[in-house]
């Protein structure tokens with residue numbers, strides 16, 4: 001199954017949204033294969049957001065992402081990267097569609113509740129960035145035949 005990385009940002013932690021968002025992922029049929037709380041620092045954020053380090057808002061983004069511990073999550077499922085991005089919604093919470101996580105919980109470009117990997121290359125690098133190999137559990141829930149048809153499970 002494809003894996004993707006999600007970060008519950010300080011905006012999710014501070015606002016008590018962890019349970020709600022985790023429930024959404026579980027209801028969708030995504031499988032938790034790794035989960036832990038950690039305090040991010042500037043070094044890991046410069047790597048994670050390397051595409052944004054030159055932006056004028058980057059210092060504020062750093063501060064925002066270090067404002068509290070975060071929870072990192074490795075989710076598995078068929079097409080999990082795309083499924084989770086669709087559930088996440090547009091970057092700016094004011095433009096994210098209702099029904100998406102950002103559309104339902106965010107009103108900001110920066111304070112937008114979760115991070116989700118945006119490509120297979122990013123997902124692989126991000127999972128390795130935030131998890132040691134022994135922290136990811138490859139397991140198959142017993143309910144899998146009720147989540148996917150046998151044709152979808154090859």
Ligand code: IDP
Pocket residue numbers: 049052057061090091109110111112114115116118
């Ligand atoms: P994404 O999280 O939807 O993939 P990216 O463009 O990769 O969006 O940006 C990473 C994060 O940087 C966003 O989730 C948001 O927290 C922050 N960010 C992006 N653009 C802006 C901006 O214009 N102002 C403030 N923060 C921004």
Ligand code: MG
Pocket residue numbers: 118
């Ligand atoms: Mg991104």
